[in-house]
Amino acid sequence: MTINPQLNADGSLRHLLTIDGLPRAILTHILDTAEGFISVSEQEVKKVPLLRGKAIFNLFFEPSTRTRTTFEIAAKRLSADVINLNINASSQSKGETLLDTVDNLAAMQADMFVVRHAQSGAAHMIARHVAPHIHVVNAGDGRHAHPTQGLLDVFTIRKYKGEFHNLRVAIVGDVLHSRVARSQIHALTTLGVPEVRVIAPKTLLPVGVEQMGVHVYHDMLQGLKDVDVVIMLRLQNERMRGARLPSSQEYFKYYGLTQEKLALARPDAIVMHPGPMNRGVEIDSSVADGKQSVILPQVTYGIAVRMAVMSILAGN
Amino acid sequence: MNLPSANSLIAQLAATIKPTLTSNTVLVGMHTGGVWAAEHLHPLLDGNMPHGSLDISFYRDDFERIGLHAQVKPTRLPFEVEGRDILLVDDVLYTGRSVRAAMNALFDYGRPAKIRLAVLIDRVGDRQLPIAADFVGAALHVPGHQHIHLVRDGDLQLDLKLVDIS
Numbered sequence: 001m002t003i004n005p006q007l008n009a010d011g012s013l014r015h016l017l018t019i020d021g022l023p024r025a026i027l028t029h030i031l032d033t034a035e036g037f038i039s040v041s042e043q044e045v046k047k048v049p050l051l052r053g054k055a056i057f058n059l060f061f062e063p064s065t066r067t068r069t070t071f072e073i074a075a076k077r078l079s080a081d082v083i084n085l086n087i088n089a090s091s092q093s094k095g096e097t098l099l100d101t102v103d104n105l106a107a108m109q110a111d112m113f114v115v116r117h118a119q120s121g122a123a124h125m126i127a128r129h130v131a132p133h134i135h136v137v138n139a140g141d142g143r144h145a146h147p148t149q150g151l152l153d154v155f156t157i158r159k160y161k162g163e164f165h166n167l168r169v170a171i172v173g174d175v176l177h178s179r180v181a182r183s184q185i186h187a188l189t190t191l192g193v194p195e196v197r198v199i200a201p202k203t204l205l206p207v208g209v210e211q212m213g214v215h216v217y218h219d220m221l222q223g224l225k226d227v228d229v230v231i232m233l234r235l236q237n238e239r240m241r242g243a244r245l246p247s248s249q250e251y252f253k254y255y256g257l258t259q260e261k262l263a264l265a266r267p268d269a270i271v272m273h274p275g276p277m278n279r280g281v282e283i284d285s286s287v288a289d290g291k292q293s294v295i296l297p298q299v300t301y302g303i304a305v306r307m308a309v310m311s312i313l314a315g316n
Numbered sequence: 317m318n319l320p321s322a323n324s325l326i327a328q329l330a331a332t333i334k335p336t337l338t339s340n341t342v343l344v345g346m347h348t349g350g351v352w353a354a355e356h357l358h359p360l361l362d363g364n365m366p367h368g369s370l371d372i373s374f375y376r377d378d379f380e381r382i383g384l385h386a387q388v389k390p391t392r393l394p395f396e397v398e399g400r401d402i403l404l405v406d407d408v409l410y411t412g413r414s415v416r417a418a419m420n421a422l423f424d425y426g427r428p429a430k431i432r433l434a435v436l437i438d439r440v441g442d443r444q445l446p447i448a449a450d451f452v453g454a455a456l457h458v459p460g461h462q463h464i465h466l467v468r469d470g471d472l473q474l475d476l477k478l479v480d481i482s
Contacts, residue, residue, distance in 0.1 A: 029386070036371055036388035044397070045424035048374035050384070311374075315383025 005127055012316040015127040015136040016309050018145040019186040027190055031155050033308035034301070040077055041303065050311050051080035054111040058084045059101070060139070061117040066275060067139050067149075070299070071114045074306035080112075102126050110134060112310065120144035120179075135313040137306075143179050148309055149274055150183025152302040154191055156294055157229055159301065160270050164188070170197040170223055170265075171214075173233030173255060173282050176204045180274045181233055182212075189213045199223035200255065220255055224264040232257055232273045235282045248281045258284045262292065270294045317458070322466060322474035325436045325453030326353060330360035333403065333434060333451050340429070341401045343367040346418050347389045349407030349466035352474055353436055357405060368393040370404075375417035391421070398426030407466035407476075409435040409452075412445035437464055437476065 004021050008014045013026055040048055056075045060068050068084060075082045087101065102113065112135045115123040120142030127136040140146040154164070161167055169188055175181045175198050188196045189212070198209060199217045210216055217223030224230065235251065262271065271283075271293045279285045288295060343365055345354030351369045358367050369392050373385040404418055415433060422428060434451035439458050458464050463479045 033384065033388050035390050036373065039391040039393075040374070043424045044426045047424065049420070050374050050379055311384050315379060 005124065008316060013312055014316055015123075015138075016147050016313065017123050017127055017136065017138045019147045019150050019183050019190065020145070022186075022190065024190050024192070027151065027154070027187060030151055030305065030308050030312060031158060033312060034151075034155055034304040037077075037304040037307040037311075038301070040307070041300070047077050047079050049079045051075070051078035051111075051314055054078075054080045054314060055109055056080045056082050056112045056114060056310070057105050057110050058082065058114045058139075059087065059105075059116070060085065061087045061098075061115075061122070062140070064116055064140065066299075067116065070302045071137075071139060071148075071306055074303050074310060075114075077303070078307055078311055080310070098122065098125070099129050102129060106130060106134060112137065112314065114139050116140045118142055135310075135316075137309060137313065140179055143177055144182065146179040146183050146274075147187075148302070148306050149180050150187040151309070152298060152305040153180075153184050153231065153272060153274070154187045155301050155305050156272060156298045157188075157270070159297070160294060161228060164191045164193045167193050167229060168195045168197065168227040169193055169229040169231065170199055170217075170227040171231045171233065172199040172220065172223070172257065174204045174235045175200050175209060175233065176206050178233050184231060185212050185214055197223050197227065220261055221264060224261055227265045228269055230257065230262065230265055230269055230271050232271065232277075232283050234274060234276065235278055248278075252281055252284075256280070256282055256284060257287050259286055259290070262287055262290075268292075272298055275299070317456075317478060319456075319464070319476040319478065320454050322353075322436060322476050323356070326356045326474070327360065329434055329436070329451055329453050330357055333357070334361055336432075337362060337365070337403075338401055340399070341365060341403055342395055343403050343405065344393065344418075344422070345369050346404065346406045346414065347371045348387075349436075350405045351389075352466060352468050353407050354405040356474060357434075366395040368395065370418055370421055372414055372417040372421055375421045377413060377417070393425055396426060397422060397428055399429050400426075401430045401432070402428045403432050403434060405434050407435065408437045408439055408464050409433070409447070409449050410439045410442060412443050412447035415447050416445050436466065439464060 006015045006017050058068055058071055072082050114137045116139040122141045123136055123138035171181050196214045197217055198214045199220050273295045277283055277288055343354050345351035371389040371391050373388045432450040435449045436453040438449055438452040438455040440455050461481055465477050467475050467477050
């Protein structure tokens, strides 16, 4: 029995559920493999035959057009058969029904499940349940993890900055509710980024976040000073109406990224955002569309990274 | 077994290939040994000829058995493949499966007018597909328990080496 449920007995990757606990060598292997897949999108025929004949089920218990689409494109560029299932979680009786669904799809000769679920741990539960030949990719579970997003973010950073060992990276915004932030932090620290900062009001930071190896700032003007990478997090407008924040205007004033605040970072700093963006809430349009923004390349690279993950899993 | 010198094979190949080149010819090396060989051939043929590199990892037919190759290199073809006369270069032609994969990969970039194959070593006797090289440095019989590889010492020096299969 292996300690990490993501790994086979020989240490190779069987599922991708979280970046937490994955060795640097596996992350680097995924990033290196993704480099090779970038050229596939430049081909006349944007497909390679690696996963021909494989059936990949996108199980989305929570709506997400962007993530589902990029997984679908990635799988299709690998020549897999892709089946998209948008499942309304409220109609499920949780746990048992989820596994019943999985069992039925496995009986349809599924080779891989890409799972998005509002409950943390859903992908882990499926991974523990499925037959050995079936692979599971977590496409976001609750507040827990979104490992392919974390990987595409570090891939983007490597494309623009080359190395990790000399970088200062700031993650700004709603860390508390963000599975993306957790995966980003694990990926960045595993790959050797020496200084990862989180910048957020106290109400949007998880208790004990320092134990993840990050430096905490509540003042954006201090936190952005001399950073190489600024990662903005999405802030859902409905959360604004809760007690954690007074208003979107006030949030933008203190934690929204403007050209003036970005000027505190290094002149060659890049700006990232996992999308979809709330313009005028967490990021100003002039920054989102500005020359330091790499938000759209992130989307492009996300396809190559997901192709790498799926092909590595299928090959193991 | 005494192996021929890689550099002498490259010089010999260049002399044979050069009269056949046209303005439409491009050079494509197959990772990894073929890329090294193509890099050495390039200045001997025509230093201005467009050249690129091809990784066939995504087109291999043994993915189901051995998974993805550990070191996938990006494919770089900085020219239109459509209608070109492609000179494909590899270090060793053995079963023919790598060349089959390379041709499939090239056709996903466009429809070449012609593909010709140049190899340093034609390992004869173990072909598994109906593929033959147009230009051969040397034809060799190699025992089944051995592989023959091109190795690079530094940036310039290339050598051929026999390796026992464990």
